[in-house]
Amino acid sequence: MNWTLEVVIVPVSDIDRAKVFYSEQLGFVVDHDTRAGEGVRIVQLTPPGSGCSIVIGAGAVPKMEPGSVKGLQLVVPDIKRAHEELVARGVAVTEVQVLGENPSPTPDPLDNVGFVFFEDPDGNSWAVQQISSRASSV
Template sequence: MNWTLEVVIVPVSDVERAKTFYAEQLGFHVDHDTKISEDARLVQLTPPGSGCSVVIGEGPVVPDMPPGSLKGLQLVVPDIHRAHAELAGRGVDVTEVQIMGENPSPTDDPLDNVGFVFFTDPDGNAWAVQQISSRA
Protein backbone atom coordinates (compact mmCIF):
# COMPACT_ATOMS: atom_id res chain seq x y z
CA MET A 1 0.00 0.00 0.00
CA ASN A 2 1.27 3.49 -0.86
CA TRP A 3 0.94 6.20 1.77
CA THR A 4 1.12 9.72 0.42
CA LEU A 5 1.41 12.96 2.32
CA GLU A 6 -0.80 15.39 0.45
CA VAL A 7 -1.70 18.26 2.80
CA VAL A 8 0.13 20.18 5.51
CA ILE A 9 -1.78 22.81 7.47
CA VAL A 10 0.24 25.98 8.01
CA PRO A 11 -0.94 28.22 10.88
CA VAL A 12 -1.25 31.88 9.89
CA SER A 13 -2.69 35.02 11.45
CA ASP A 14 -3.93 36.67 8.26
CA VAL A 15 -5.22 34.36 5.51
CA GLU A 16 -5.22 37.01 2.78
CA ARG A 17 -1.63 38.09 3.53
CA ALA A 18 -0.48 34.45 3.65
CA LYS A 19 -2.32 33.61 0.41
CA THR A 20 -0.57 36.50 -1.32
CA PHE A 21 2.83 35.38 0.00
CA TYR A 22 2.43 31.74 -0.98
CA ALA A 23 0.83 32.44 -4.37
CA GLU A 24 2.65 35.55 -5.56
CA GLN A 25 6.01 35.39 -3.83
CA LEU A 26 6.55 31.63 -3.71
CA GLY A 27 4.65 30.85 -6.91
CA PHE A 28 2.37 28.20 -5.38
CA HIS A 29 -0.80 27.42 -7.38
CA VAL A 30 -4.07 28.36 -5.65
CA ASP A 31 -6.08 25.14 -5.87
CA HIS A 32 -9.10 26.58 -4.12
CA ASP A 33 -10.21 29.32 -1.75
CA THR A 34 -13.36 28.16 -0.01
CA LYS A 35 -15.49 30.18 2.38
CA ILE A 36 -17.31 27.52 4.37
CA SER A 37 -19.21 29.89 6.67
CA GLU A 38 -18.97 33.41 8.08
CA ASP A 39 -16.08 32.37 10.31
CA ALA A 40 -14.49 29.51 8.36
CA ARG A 41 -12.28 29.65 5.28
CA LEU A 42 -9.78 27.25 3.69
CA VAL A 43 -7.20 28.05 1.03
CA GLN A 44 -5.22 25.20 -0.54
CA LEU A 45 -2.02 26.01 -2.41
CA THR A 46 0.41 23.63 -4.14
CA PRO A 47 4.07 24.21 -5.00
CA PRO A 48 4.82 23.68 -8.71
CA GLY A 49 5.47 19.97 -9.32
CA SER A 50 4.49 18.88 -5.82
CA GLY A 51 2.08 16.16 -4.80
CA CYS A 52 1.67 17.83 -1.40
CA SER A 53 -0.24 21.05 -0.78
CA VAL A 54 -0.39 23.51 2.07
CA VAL A 55 -3.65 24.66 3.58
CA ILE A 56 -4.11 27.97 5.35
CA GLY A 57 -7.35 29.04 6.88
CA GLU A 58 -9.40 30.40 9.71
CA GLY A 59 -12.15 29.24 11.96
CA PRO A 60 -13.05 25.85 13.37
CA VAL A 61 -12.00 24.02 10.18
CA VAL A 62 -8.28 24.42 10.94
CA PRO A 63 -6.43 23.12 14.01
CA ASP A 64 -5.71 25.56 16.81
CA MET A 65 -1.99 26.17 16.32
CA PRO A 66 -0.19 29.45 17.03
CA PRO A 67 0.61 31.34 13.81
CA GLY A 68 4.27 30.91 12.93
CA SER A 69 4.71 27.77 15.04
CA LEU A 70 5.41 25.39 12.17
CA LYS A 71 9.15 24.86 11.68
CA GLY A 72 11.10 22.56 9.40
CA LEU A 73 8.93 22.52 6.31
CA GLN A 74 11.11 21.52 3.38
CA LEU A 75 10.90 21.90 -0.37
CA VAL A 76 13.23 20.08 -2.77
CA VAL A 77 14.52 21.52 -6.04
CA PRO A 78 17.00 20.31 -8.67
CA ASP A 79 18.93 23.63 -8.73
CA ILE A 80 19.40 25.55 -5.48
CA HIS A 81 20.99 28.59 -7.17
CA ARG A 82 18.03 28.94 -9.53
CA ALA A 83 15.61 28.52 -6.61
CA HIS A 84 17.47 31.18 -4.64
CA ALA A 85 17.34 33.58 -7.59
CA GLU A 86 13.59 32.99 -8.09
CA LEU A 87 12.79 33.54 -4.42
CA ALA A 88 14.97 36.64 -4.12
CA GLY A 89 13.54 37.98 -7.38
CA ARG A 90 10.04 37.68 -5.95
CA GLY A 91 11.00 39.61 -2.83
CA VAL A 92 11.35 36.67 -0.43
CA ASP A 93 13.89 37.29 2.34
CA VAL A 94 15.92 34.15 1.65
CA THR A 95 19.35 33.20 3.01
CA GLU A 96 22.33 32.70 0.77
CA VAL A 97 23.05 29.13 -0.32
CA GLN A 98 24.45 27.14 2.59
CA ILE A 99 26.22 23.79 2.61
CA MET A 100 24.98 21.58 5.43
CA GLY A 101 27.47 18.77 6.04
CA GLU A 102 29.12 16.50 3.53
CA ASN A 103 27.31 14.96 0.57
CA PRO A 104 26.46 11.38 1.65
CA SER A 105 25.86 10.34 -1.97
CA PRO A 106 28.48 12.12 -4.07
CA THR A 107 27.21 13.32 -7.44
CA ASP A 108 28.57 15.51 -10.21
CA ASP A 109 27.14 18.55 -8.41
CA PRO A 110 28.74 19.08 -4.98
CA LEU A 111 25.59 20.87 -3.75
CA ASP A 112 23.33 17.85 -4.23
CA ASN A 113 21.81 16.75 -0.92
CA VAL A 114 23.71 19.39 1.07
CA GLY A 115 22.82 22.72 -0.60
CA PHE A 116 20.09 24.65 1.24
CA VAL A 117 18.43 28.06 1.49
CA PHE A 118 16.05 29.12 4.24
CA PHE A 119 13.16 31.58 4.58
CA THR A 120 10.08 32.25 6.70
CA ASP A 121 6.56 33.25 5.76
CA PRO A 122 5.09 36.51 7.12
CA ASP A 123 4.05 34.75 10.36
CA GLY A 124 7.42 33.08 10.96
CA ASN A 125 6.65 29.54 9.75
CA ALA A 126 10.12 28.30 8.77
CA TRP A 127 10.95 26.70 5.43
CA ALA A 128 14.06 25.07 3.98
CA VAL A 129 14.79 24.43 0.33
CA GLN A 130 17.20 21.58 -0.44
CA GLN A 131 18.88 20.69 -3.71
CA ILE A 132 18.41 17.11 -4.88
CA SER A 133 18.82 16.81 -8.63
CA SER A 134 18.00 13.12 -8.81
CA ARG A 135 17.03 10.31 -6.50
CA ALA A 136 18.80 6.96 -6.59
Protein backbone atom coordinates (compact mmCIF):
# COMPACT_ATOMS: atom_id res chain seq x y z
CA MET A 1 0.00 0.00 0.00
CA ASN A 2 1.31 3.46 -0.91
CA TRP A 3 1.13 6.25 1.66
CA THR A 4 1.40 9.63 0.01
CA LEU A 5 1.73 13.02 1.59
CA GLU A 6 -0.76 15.22 -0.25
CA VAL A 7 -1.31 18.40 1.81
CA VAL A 8 0.62 20.45 4.36
CA ILE A 9 -1.09 23.23 6.30
CA VAL A 10 0.92 26.48 6.32
CA PRO A 11 -0.32 28.98 8.93
CA VAL A 12 -0.48 32.59 7.77
CA SER A 13 -1.80 35.85 9.18
CA ASP A 14 -3.07 37.32 5.90
CA ILE A 15 -4.54 34.85 3.39
CA ASP A 16 -4.55 37.25 0.44
CA ARG A 17 -0.93 38.33 1.01
CA ALA A 18 0.17 34.69 1.34
CA LYS A 19 -1.78 33.68 -1.76
CA VAL A 20 0.01 36.38 -3.78
CA PHE A 21 3.41 35.30 -2.39
CA TYR A 22 2.91 31.61 -3.12
CA SER A 23 1.20 32.01 -6.50
CA GLU A 24 2.85 35.07 -8.01
CA GLN A 25 6.30 35.02 -6.40
CA LEU A 26 6.87 31.28 -6.06
CA GLY A 27 4.78 30.22 -9.05
CA PHE A 28 2.59 27.74 -7.16
CA VAL A 29 -0.66 26.83 -8.95
CA VAL A 30 -3.85 27.96 -7.19
CA ASP A 31 -5.90 24.76 -7.13
CA HIS A 32 -8.83 26.41 -5.41
CA ASP A 33 -9.84 29.32 -3.24
CA THR A 34 -13.01 28.27 -1.45
CA ARG A 35 -15.25 30.19 0.92
CA ALA A 36 -17.51 27.85 2.84
CA GLY A 37 -19.55 30.15 5.03
CA GLU A 38 -18.78 32.97 7.42
CA GLY A 39 -15.10 33.03 8.39
CA VAL A 40 -14.20 29.86 6.48
CA ARG A 41 -11.76 30.09 3.58
CA ILE A 42 -9.43 27.45 2.20
CA VAL A 43 -6.79 28.16 -0.45
CA GLN A 44 -4.90 25.19 -1.85
CA LEU A 45 -1.73 25.79 -3.86
CA THR A 46 0.61 23.27 -5.50
CA PRO A 47 4.25 23.75 -6.50
CA PRO A 48 4.72 23.01 -10.22
CA GLY A 49 5.27 19.27 -10.70
CA SER A 50 4.54 18.38 -7.07
CA GLY A 51 2.20 15.71 -5.77
CA CYS A 52 1.86 17.59 -2.49
CA SER A 53 0.03 20.87 -1.99
CA ILE A 54 -0.08 23.48 0.73
CA VAL A 55 -3.26 24.86 2.27
CA ILE A 56 -3.60 28.32 3.77
CA GLY A 57 -6.84 29.55 5.20
CA ALA A 58 -9.10 30.26 8.11
CA GLY A 59 -11.96 28.59 9.89
CA ALA A 60 -11.44 25.04 8.63
CA VAL A 61 -7.71 24.65 9.18
CA PRO A 62 -6.08 23.82 12.51
CA LYS A 63 -5.19 26.76 14.75
CA MET A 64 -1.47 27.25 14.33
CA GLU A 65 0.68 30.31 14.96
CA PRO A 66 1.49 32.14 11.68
CA GLY A 67 5.14 31.55 10.81
CA SER A 68 5.45 28.45 13.01
CA VAL A 69 6.13 25.95 10.22
CA LYS A 70 9.87 25.53 9.74
CA GLY A 71 11.86 23.38 7.36
CA LEU A 72 9.46 22.78 4.50
CA GLN A 73 11.51 21.57 1.57
CA LEU A 74 11.18 21.72 -2.18
CA VAL A 75 13.39 19.72 -4.55
CA VAL A 76 14.56 20.94 -7.96
CA PRO A 77 16.89 19.49 -10.60
CA ASP A 78 18.92 22.74 -10.92
CA ILE A 79 19.51 24.85 -7.80
CA LYS A 80 21.24 27.69 -9.68
CA ARG A 81 18.27 28.08 -12.02
CA ALA A 82 15.84 27.88 -9.09
CA HIS A 83 17.83 30.61 -7.30
CA GLU A 84 17.72 32.82 -10.40
CA GLU A 85 13.94 32.34 -10.71
CA LEU A 86 13.33 33.17 -7.06
CA VAL A 87 15.46 36.31 -7.26
CA ALA A 88 13.69 37.37 -10.49
CA ARG A 89 10.32 36.92 -8.75
CA GLY A 90 11.42 39.15 -5.85
CA VAL A 91 11.86 36.45 -3.22
CA ALA A 92 14.44 37.21 -0.51
CA VAL A 93 16.47 34.02 -0.90
CA THR A 94 19.93 33.05 0.30
CA GLU A 95 22.80 32.44 -2.05
CA VAL A 96 23.37 28.81 -3.08
CA GLN A 97 24.97 26.92 -0.21
CA VAL A 98 26.66 23.53 -0.09
CA LEU A 99 25.62 21.50 2.94
CA GLY A 100 27.53 18.32 3.65
CA GLU A 101 29.26 16.02 1.22
CA ASN A 102 27.65 14.41 -1.78
CA PRO A 103 26.89 10.78 -0.83
CA SER A 104 27.52 9.57 -4.37
CA PRO A 105 29.69 11.00 -7.11
CA THR A 106 27.75 12.97 -9.73
CA PRO A 107 28.83 15.18 -12.60
CA ASP A 108 27.30 18.20 -10.83
CA PRO A 109 29.00 19.01 -7.51
CA LEU A 110 25.78 20.67 -6.25
CA ASP A 111 23.65 17.58 -6.67
CA ASN A 112 22.20 16.45 -3.32
CA VAL A 113 24.10 19.13 -1.40
CA GLY A 114 23.10 22.43 -3.07
CA PHE A 115 20.49 24.43 -1.13
CA VAL A 116 18.86 27.86 -0.93
CA PHE A 117 16.58 29.10 1.85
CA PHE A 118 13.74 31.62 2.12
CA GLU A 119 10.76 32.54 4.28
CA ASP A 120 7.21 33.52 3.40
CA PRO A 121 5.88 36.89 4.64
CA ASP A 122 4.89 35.32 8.01
CA GLY A 123 8.24 33.61 8.62
CA ASN A 124 7.37 30.03 7.62
CA SER A 125 10.72 28.73 6.41
CA TRP A 126 11.53 26.81 3.26
CA ALA A 127 14.58 25.05 1.85
CA VAL A 128 15.15 24.21 -1.80
CA GLN A 129 17.50 21.31 -2.53
CA GLN A 130 18.99 20.17 -5.81
CA ILE A 131 18.39 16.50 -6.56
CA SER A 132 18.63 15.56 -10.22
CA SER A 133 18.38 11.79 -9.76
CA ARG A 134 17.48 9.38 -6.99
CA ALA A 135 18.78 5.96 -6.09
CA SER A 136 16.58 3.05 -7.08
CA SER A 137 14.58 1.44 -4.31
CA VAL A 138 15.47 -2.12 -3.40
